[in-house]
Amino acid sequence: MPERIVIIGAGQAGAQAVATLRVEGFGGPLTLVGDEPFPPYQRPPLSKAYLAGTFERERLFLKPESFYSESRCERLHGVAATDIDRGARNVVLADGGAIAYDRLLIATGSRVRRIPVAGADLPGIFYLRGIADVDALRGAFAAGKRLAVVGGGYIGLEVAAVAIKHGLDVTVFEALPRVMTRAVSPQLSVFYESVHRKAGVRIEPNVSVESFEGAGRLQFVHAGGKSHAADLALVGIGIVPNVEIAAAAGLACDDGIVVDDCARTADPAIFAAGDCTRHVGREGQLIRLESVQNAIDQAKHAALAMLGRPLPYREVPWFWSDQYDLKLQIAGLARENDELVLRGNPAARKFAVFRLREGSVAAVEAVNAAPEYVVGRRLIADGTPVAASRLADTSIPMKSVA
Ligand SMILES: Cc1cc2nc3c(=O)[nH]c(=O)nc-3n(C[C@H](O)[C@H](O)[C@H](O)COP(=O)(O)OP(=O)(O)OC[C@H]3O[C@@H](n4cnc5c(N)ncnc54)[C@H](O)[C@@H]3O)c2cc1C
Secondary structure (H helix, E strand, O other), X not given: OOOOEEEEOOOHHHHHHHHHHHHOOOOOOEEEEXXXXXXXXXXXXXXXXXXXXXXXXXXXXXXXXXXXXXXXXXXXXXXXXXXXXXXXXXXXXXXXXXXXXXXXXXXXXXXXXXXXXXXXXXXXXXXXXXXXXXXXXXXXXXXXXXXXXXXXXXXXXXXXXXXXXXXXXXXXXXXOOOOOOOOOOHHHHXXXXXXXXXXXXXEEOOOOEEEEEOOOOOOEXXXXXXXXXXXXXXXXXXXXXXXXXXXXXXXXXXXXXXXXXXXXXXXXXXXXXXOOEEEEOOOOOEEOOOOHHHHHHHHHHHHHHHOOOOOOOOOOOEEEEEEOOEEEEEEEOOOOOOEEEEEEEXXXXXXXXXXXXXXXXXXXXXXXXXXXXXXXXXXXXXXXXXXXXXXXXXXXXXXXXX
């Protein structure tokens, strides 16, 4: 059993690791170091109910204060870890302090990708990663304002859905031919584009933002060779994993801190979990996931490995997105040549697209369709063979399709 554990990053994975370490019997000193001025909080509501003003800040926090005292977890907030001295097994802090560790978990998450165009520093241009970002954006939200959303991914579309309901005039610029390209099938993209358009959002696919312009504040977005007047812009063009501290310490990084399927780095004292990692996935490939599921499950496996009880991480990835009255739930990972099977009717706003690979379900994208999601996720985990015709047949209940 290690004597002293330090966790860098007080987010979803960091908080989970504290819980699992204590549940699994670690009794030694435990320190959680976070550079934000808040206790660990959940990010998904930020672009949904918290932005809409229907979710209080207190509800964002993942654990009550009593959890940390009962877990005997020393918390350092508002202080960044700046260096890992692997020889001395010390974490160096921005305030000049240092903490010794026997086992170290790096759970530094990710940060927004900045848009590298002229005018990108103008006031009125926002990003969305943390509480402070949403508070700033919300302060600028007002009916009638023209909002340019740069990037038709989850975050951009979730913000667009909230903004149009608040009476803003919303245009989404997406560089690729369809929205949510990386995450969902063409059927889902077509469906979501039509829902947004019906709600009044302009969707501009195949349009890249070239620059921003304004006298002291954003006034125009130049995109696709045209000028669009705008009062605000929300840029949601992806994230960059926070690997610098690991890379500087000589740990392997490749678009994420490279870990094995037990969240171990090549240094036997150092582990990593969450958005900051690139790990060996269920199918043996190196993947980087950006989700609550991954942060929680990988942190659990990291905690076990830190306690000398490594257990390979094989959980099926899952994700969700809320836009309007639509709950999108996704399980599994898409591949380009998957056979796509539609079940249900998109016009009824309740359907699912299954991705079949070698005769079994590899992924499911379910819209307001909980049974399809729940059973689909189980079919993925079990690898049960299933016929496309049965999946498509809504007269066969989901629980009986396999
Ligand atoms: C707006 C938004 C909406 C989202 N919606 C969904 C959703 O609907 N479903 C879903 O599954 N996922 C969603 N996600 C993704 C999900 O929130 C992340 O995948 C998850 O938070 C990752 O957890 P993590 O612990 O790896 O990172 P984080 O929760 O980001 O925590 C990492 C923490 O480490 C801190 N840190 C970084 N470097 C240092 C350092 N050197 N020293 C100290 N502290 C440091 C960071 O500031 C941060 O507080 C959303 C994310 C955002 C931003």
